[in-house]
Amino acid sequence: MSDSLHWIFGYGSLIYKVDFPFEEREVATLRDWERRFWQGSHDHRGTPEAPGRVVTLVRSPGSLCRGIAYRVQHEVFTHLDHREKNGYERHRTRLYLDHREETVSGTFYIAAADNPAFLGDDDADAIAAQITASQGPSGPNADYLLLLAQALRELGDHDPHVLDLEARVRQLLARDAAPPHT
Numbered sequence: 001m002s003d004s005l006h007w008i009f010g011y012g013s014l015i016y017k018v019d020f021p022f023e024e025r026e027v028a029t030l031r032d033w034e035r036r037f038w039q040g041s042h043d044h045r046g047t048p049e050a051p052g053r054v055v056t057l058v059r060s061p062g063s064l065c066r067g068i069a070y071r072v073q074h075e076v077f078t079h080l081d082h083r084e085k086n087g088y089e090r091h092r093t094r095l096y097l098d099h100r101e102e103t104v105s106g107t108f109y110i111a112a113a114d115n116p117a118f119l120g121d122d123d124a125d126a127i128a129a130q131i132t133a134s135q136g137p138s139g140p141n142a143d144y145l146l147l148l149a150q151a152l153r154e155l156g157d158h159d160p161h162v163l164d165l166e167a168r169v170r171q172l173l174a175r176d177a178a179p180p181h182t
């Protein structure tokens with residue numbers, strides 16, 4: 001394989017919205033990190049006045065985060081850096097390629113707590129309400145969550161944080177869609 005190819009790890013929308021060319025795609029696991037809806041989205045799933053919430057990774061010793069690793073040409077980073085511009089930075093790590101049972105060097109994007117768009121933890125009901133209410137140029141924030149939950153199910157990853165928020169958001173959406181009582 002060419003030295004110009006690099007592994008990139010997707011754990012959020014990079015799992016289901018693949019708008020870049022890749023040479024290979026593998027289910028992968030990142031150790032000692034967990035997915036959290038703690039990053040504000042001012043440019044995709046919300047606005048500066050009403051940010052949505054998207055996932056980032058937070059350190060969690062012993063945790064496993066499943067996602068997809070893509071082997072890409074270096075030029076793809078230009079597109080990904082633009083896509084992940086709202087507070088995300090590249091980090092290098094070791095990725096475990098599940099089906100190959102091997103570890104490779106890879107890159108992933110995280111939004112650290114010191115970036116201006118970081119929202120941090122909150123009550124699960126408050127996070128769900130914010131996701132349900134938010135919308136941006138890329139569509140409703142709820143779509144992001146629901147698509148991610150479905151993609152994780154297809155990977156066999158039952159992320160408790162994501163699935164809990166999915167259930168709460170579905171309940172809010174159903175309530176909002178119900179006809180008013182007369």
